[in-house]
Amino acid sequence: MRRRLAVALSASLAATAVAAPPMAPPATQALLHDIGTAPSAARIEADIRKLVSYGTRHTLSDTESDTRGIGAARRWIHAEFERISSQCGGCLDVIDVAGTISGEQRIPDPTEVVSVLAIQRGTSDPGRYVIMSGDIDSRVSDVMDFTSDSPGANDNASGVAGTLEAARILSKHGFPGTIVYAALSGEEQGLFGGKIVAAKAHAEGWRIEAVLNNDMIGNIAGLNGVVDNTTARVFAEGTRATETTDEAKQRRFTGGEVDSPTRNLARYIDRMADLYVPNLDVMMVYRLDRFGRGGHHRPFNDLGYPAVRVMETNENYQRQHQDLRTEDGIAYGDVIEGVDFDYVAKLTALNAVSLAGMASAPPPPADVTIEGAVSADTTLKWQRAPASQAPHLAGYKVYWRLTTEPQWTHGFYVGDVAQHTLKNVVIDNYFFGVAAVGKDGSESPVVFPGAAGSFGGYGAP
Structure with a gap:
């Protein structure tokens, strides 16, 4: 009897061992906890002040001066990426990606649109890319006014400063996948910098896993009276723009309207905020962008790539696309006083942990x-x-x-x-x-x- 019981117990234990689930890897990563608090508000402030100091960064502004205009700004960004690269043993390939645009409503005459990319090559899967971007250019009330002062402190020196800071932090580490830090031009004139870079990526066969476009990540005081530094919005479109008729027919019966790769990228970013960025919650917005408006993630979406817009939750429209002036006691204009540098650091951390998490992980x-x-x-x-x-x-x-x-x-x-x-x-x-x-x-x-x-x-x- 004892022998039969022992055999039965042994069989039961063997069955239990076979049925046991596989041992899961760790639930979180220590490195990402460190990255989630690494961005420096002081460094970000210095970068924003430097970009504001160029007076205007309008796409049609001066490109020859070393102190004013978009040419001086993009050369400084290029040099700053090179300086960051020198501190990691040349780990960044810094390149200018340019194209000449003309005959457009907002760029009527031939104009070279130049974006600056810093590419941190992956160690085992360099053909897989995750991208963080911000926009170099700025504007005032008249989109064709390229001579008036246009500080563009929040829109979008904040996004470029966040991208530079993410490069400083992540370039200290190696990742299996490739990370691209991009300062894009021509956004206000028609998203041309993004179009040029997206076309380059498509032509060269980049396997883009994610594009995180940061456009205005520094304002915490909304025109609606809300002051909030604990939330961020992530705009994510649904069905792919490149979906075929047959794919749409299949989706009708199987679902997927809210599960495009872009939407699941937004869910990923939301989860990373919960895990690694203290006191920050993500509001996922199921829309390509703000109502009737656009951003530099769209050219990537147009080619079928997963791309989202990361930005502040509460906007102040008196500081967007405005001539510098005071009317009825209200100060208009995108000046540096409207930027909360600690908040920019927090949203930079959100980007950094998301980029590092995806670049660390195996491909989807x-x-x-x-x-x-x-x-x-x-x-x-x-x-x-x-x-x-x-x-x-x-x-x-x-x-x-x-x-x-x-x-x-x-x-x-x-x-x-x-x-x-x-x-x-x-x-x-x-x-x-x-x-x-x-x-x-x-x-x-x-x-x-x-x-x-x-x-x-x-x-x-």
């Missing part, structure tokens, strides 16, 4: 599919990343949520496998996704099944 899973119609179970399948691109891959995590939930609410690590079946989780009731997990606990954004949620795979986009 490719070819994610789902099965489970007329069944009690749901099965997800995906393609494992090539070992050369993901030598630090630990495995994958499956996620699901009610269709009305904005954020992923359920998930668990399933190990280094290429499919998983969720028993008694009915496909009709939830949305599902899969993320790649690194050995250090880093995660990719969640990928929704099918073309609607694809991040582009492991090859060219």
